[in-house]
Amino acid sequence: MNPTIVWIVISGLMNGGIYALIAMGLSLQYGVARVINLSHGEFIMFAAFLTWTLYTGFGINPLLSAAISGPLLFGLGFLIHRTIFTSLRNRSPSPAAFEGNSLLVAFGLYFVIQNVALLIWGGQPRAYYYLFHGVELFGVTFVVNNLIALVISVGLGAAFFVFVARSRLGRAIRAAAQDPVTAGLMGVNINFVLPLCFGLGALMAGVAGLLASMCYPISISMGMNYTVIALIVVALGGLGSIPGSFIGGFILGLVGSVVAHWQPALSMVAYYAIFMFLLLVRPAGILGKA
Amino acid sequence: MRILEGRDVTKSFGGLAAVSHVDFHIDQGEIVGLIGPNGAGKTTMFNLISASFPLSSGEMEFKSQKLNGLKPHQVCKMGIARTFQQVKIFADMPVLQNVLVGAFFGTPARVSGSGAAQEASQALDFVGLSAISATPAKDLTLVNQKRVEVARALATKPELLLLDELMAGLNPTEVSEAMGLVRKIRDRGITVFMVEHVMKAIMGICERIMVLHHGEKICEGTPQEIARNKQVVEIYLGEEAHAGS
């Protein structure tokens, strides 16, 4: 097999896996909690730096450190929604007003989280080396940690997809996404499910951040790129559709890989081109309702 | 003269047909009622006429001009105005400003500032709200908010006025007043097409009534004919308790 193609496909899937994770997380936060979380990337960044600290400072294996950073980020997301966004929801005169206001609140969160991170870790980029050895696959050498990231992201994404589709809690989540008021009347505890979904979204951001820290150097400003990509994937996949975000993430990852092979600096431009094309032709997205 | 005509009008959402192969017409100067149980497709019909969304299939013409593919603001400028089932006033704006929007933008020709102001105050006078023209619309009672909606629609100088459940939530006195208002509107030369659940109003002022059920027009006729129609009575046996007739 042509090594170039193997490289493009595998690295596309690797990026795609991370994109799918963060997009599903954002999709949960928008689809259920109706929050356009512009600070999503900052959660990713925060988890990345946390993982770095746990590994370089305390020697904790990054994969195992998920046991710490995962619940921490979930708790953070849950708390933030339970306090800030729930309060905002109760105070907003209409759903449209809530969407606008929560957007701005998330924008504020972006600055809060980023500057907290700056105060903790300072402005220098960091990196660490874990499972940095190479392995050969289809005649091309890949770094082990990248492959592990791929496996984990795909596995987690698929597991989550099944969870939402099959489990009882998943059904409650889907009901709340459709119509929170009615779901509440039907016995779904909205004051629990909404923050839960926000927390789950933060958790997925956390895992993505962990994986990113394993594979790439990290910087305090890394978050915004991820947020924009996640937003585009969510729109591409159909604004709140979990399966759509999953598929859309991989599509964008592959596109990015192709473009990166030709001209690495233009990946965001390519994503935006796709986004614009989508907006002009089929705004509802691949799996969205027209 | 036929002012509004629809042939084989159909609107589906997903797999569900909200309105199904409806043929209908409205003649100029009529007051026509549209009734049916909840979910029959009445508001969808209005949304199709005012171009809130496009038809899935079929045709509609207003004064021989096709309505298919138009946007709401174009339909308004053509001469069709409407009110909404859930009152959609501009809450933070004073009553006068609400009506001014209709006066300024509802007609195809450009309106001067003083012309619009005159049109707006006339409309407010017509519905009886001149005294509170400076009050923010959100501070009004429901019946007055509905009056603002009517005045705003009238300010667009329509030939056809769609009233979506104007009487909903009104007490019997207010219903009678609203009925009088509708008659006054028709006397001004404006054709009225109204969706209603309040039977007293429908029977009292409509010259002709259409009945929708599951998106299909099941019958049409004078109020007396409709009241005697077995099918209609059956459908409404459960509804009459709610209709407050």
Add this chain to the structure above:
Amino acid sequence: MSIANLTSRRFLLVAGLLLLLLVFLATFPLYTSRSDVLVLTIILMYIILTVSWAMFSGSTGYMSLAPAAFFGVGVYTAALLFSEKWALLPLPAVIVIAGIASFVLALLVGLVTLRLKGIYFAIFTFGLVVLIRQLLVFWELQIVGKRGQHVIAVSGDTVYYVMLGILVVTLLTVYLIRRSRLGLAMQSIGGNEEAAAHMGVNTTMVKVLTFGISAIFMGAAGAIMATRWIYVDPVIAFNVFYSFMPVLMAVFGGMGQLYGPVIGAAIFAYTERALRLQSPYYYMLAFGIILILVILYLPGGLVSLVPKLQNKLAGLISKFWKGGKAEQHANT
């Protein structure tokens, strides 16, 4: 309606105060230091950004996160047309062109996104800064071969007066639009977009046009600011901070009245200037927290407190007045 206002005493009082303020601002450089002039220049810049942002997002409810992009476009227009390598055009022309460039960009963005739900608009405008920055970095690295541009330096006083001029034009434009049909249409869209459309308002056109107009002055401000910075590169010019500050300032000041964003901008711009060197991360953190708190607990901003303050003041005055009268009666 408005004719009675024109001759009312209150209007004359406000006009008089504004004139006084304008005279003060116009003569400011004559009796202050160079650094003071710079601080005021930046405050004026923030007021321009904030008022422009509030004009569109405040009235229509569509949250734009693009000010940084339009500002950056203005900066780079100056960088390209007014650079040390070739002074293609005189400064006034560059500023106008910067405004036009931002206008065109806004029209494009608006035409693509404003006919759809507000979320697409928010997403698109949020990422716009990143997109343009990446494009420019690519262009500079691959095609030009050198990063960054050097802009012709202009005296601090000139920059100040140009910024003041742009601000006056901005305020006039926003004021006139507010009272015009376009302003009424924008407000109706903010009130209930569906109803507005059904009353004959071409909502897409109104949104796109207003969005375009709001971008003009952001671009112009960027262009003149570039002559103060002298060296610009994509990272300096396209900074999401310039999207955040207008939002914070407008929300804090309150968008119900025209002076709300002005006051909000003045307060935060001055604070930012005072704190930026001492503790950059702390004050940005505080600003983020303040934005969240204001949205939660004072969504109408400072402006919404004014009626309450007026009532309290009126109450105090009448108590005082009544008290005085009672004494008079008691003494006779």
